Amino acid sequence: MRIESITLRELEMRLKAPFETSFGVTQKRRILLVEIVADGVTGWGEVTTTEAPFYNYETTDTAWQIISDFIAPCVIGKELSTAAEVETLVSGIRGHQMAKAGVENALWDIEAQQKNLPLSRLLGGTLKEIACGVSLGIRESPRLLIEKVSEERAKGYQRIKLKIKPGKDIEYIAAVRNEFPDIPLSVDANSAYSLADTDHLRALDEFDLLMMEQPLQWDDIYSHSKLQTRIKTALCLDECISHSRHAEAAIELGGCRIINVKLGRVGGHTEARRVHDICRTHAIPVWCGGMLESGVGRAHNVAMSTLPNFTLPGDVSASKRYWADDIIEPEVEVTPNGTIRVPDAPGLGYAVRRSFVEHLTVKKRNWKAEVMVVA
Numbered sequence: 001m002r003i004e005s006i007t008l009r010e011l012e013m014r015l016k017a018p019f020e021t022s023f024g025v026t027q028k029r030r031i032l033l034v035e036i037v038a039d040g041v042t043g044w045g046e047v048t049t050t051e052a053p054f055y056n057y058e059t060t061d062t063a064w065q066i067i068s069d070f071i072a073p074c075v076i077g078k079e080l081s082t083a084a085e086v087e088t089l090v091s092g093i094r095g096h097q098m099a100k101a102g103v104e105n106a107l108w109d110i111e112a113q114q115k116n117l118p119l120s121r122l123l124g125g126t127l128k129e130i131a132c133g134v135s136l137g138i139r140e141s142p143r144l145l146i147e148k149v150s151e152e153r154a155k156g157y158q159r160i161k162l163k164i165k166p167g168k169d170i171e172y173i174a175a176v177r178n179e180f181p182d183i184p185l186s187v188d189a190n191s192a193y194s195l196a197d198t199d200h201l202r203a204l205d206e207f208d209l210l211m212m213e214q215p216l217q218w219d220d221i222y223s224h225s226k227l228q229t230r231i232k233t234a235l236c237l238d239e240c241i242s243h244s245r246h247a248e249a250a251i252e253l254g255g256c257r258i259i260n261v262k263l264g265r266v267g268g269h270t271e272a273r274r275v276h277d278i279c280r281t282h283a284i285p286v287w288c289g290g291m292l293e294s295g296v297g298r299a300h301n302v303a304m305s306t307l308p309n310f311t312l313p314g315d316v317s318a319s320k321r322y323w324a325d326d327i328i329e330p331e332v333e334v335t336p337n338g339t340i341r342v343p344d345a346p347g348l349g350y351a352v353r354r355s356f357v358e359h360l361t362v363k364k365r366n367w368k369a370e371v372m373v374v375a
């Protein structure tokens with residue numbers, strides 16, 4: 001595939017409801033989409049950065065800059081035989097996985113269309129339906145949280161993940177567990193605690209949680225390995241895992257028993273598959289995390305979640321939970337059993353609503369390859 005054109009857009013999209021984590025409240029999303037044309041075929045990728053550097057160090061603005069000044073110029077006009085090959089073109093850029101993933105994933109969409117395969121199949125996915133859970137933001141009271149959990153359970157979601165932070169943890173989890181004694185339940189602290197809180201975190205052991213996600217510092221695998229020896233609940237790493245070498249280190253150190261794979265956080269489908277494979281070799285289950293994505297990112301998550309070691313319900317849920325109108329059609333829908341049916345059309349398997357995307361676009365930049373003159 002010869003990369004003929006790259007278009008970077010920033011979209012402004014408003015979540016239906018504010019989402020609160022230990023690092024803050026989000027409602028207005030600034031989403032970057034990457035549209036690439038190669039050999040006349042169009043592919044789409046999403047940059048899954050947050051607006052501020054509170055999840056990891058990337059932001060919507062840093063990704064715009066890294067793609068504009070470094071990634072697009074070194075990719076435009078290049079000839080690749082597979083999407084995975086783009087990795088070598090951008091390997092000199094340290095970090096900035098989310099910026100790289102937006103570009104790489106658009107190329108995977110193109111490769112799948114060129115090979116007339118659904119992206120899930122091209123990636124090696126086998127599942128026809130994926131299991132869905134939901135991630136619930138922090139609420140004002142345990143009572144309001146219980147109401148939200150009931151609502152999501154009624155829709156069929158198979159696992160409920162509750163965001164926690166100091167002061168909004170034990171009391172909330174105890175209340176939900178008391179109301180729903182048997183549901184699969186997990187918590188996500190987004191790095192709001194430290195090892196000094198070990199006794200406090202151990203108090204969560206009694207609630208039979210499926211896992212505790214990323215309680216400690218965002219870049220500290222070693223402290224998680226110490227915590228894991230001191231609590232019974234399985235730790236799951238999210239923020240700490242930026243690539244497959246981190247996954248290997250975390251597993252060897254005993255820093256987690258489960259890994260959350262996010263396409264953006266690890267740099268795209270190629271590296272996500274490596275993380276998946278390493279975990280599979282070590283019998284560490286994985287699941288697909290979410291970053292409040294638009295339909296484009298969501299569709300990529302659906303494809304990735306079909307790989308065989310995605311054995312736990314992910315945070316990939318219906319478009320309607322986030323957006324009044326999503327930018328893809330059909331929108332991502334969840335069955336009454338709490339699953340998403342994997343599309344079987346070539347590529348992403350969902351169509352991008354181009355005129356709606358244009359309507360939401362607040363900023364746009366394009367790169368075009370020089371026209372090749374055939375003598």
Ligand code: OSB
Binds near residue numbers: 190238291293
């Ligand atoms: O830690 O999984 C996280 C959203 C933004 C940043 C980090 C996280 C999240 C979520 C939301 O949990 C998951 C979703 O997209 O529903």
Ligand code: MG
Binds near residue numbers: 188213214238239289
């Ligand atoms: Mg998380």
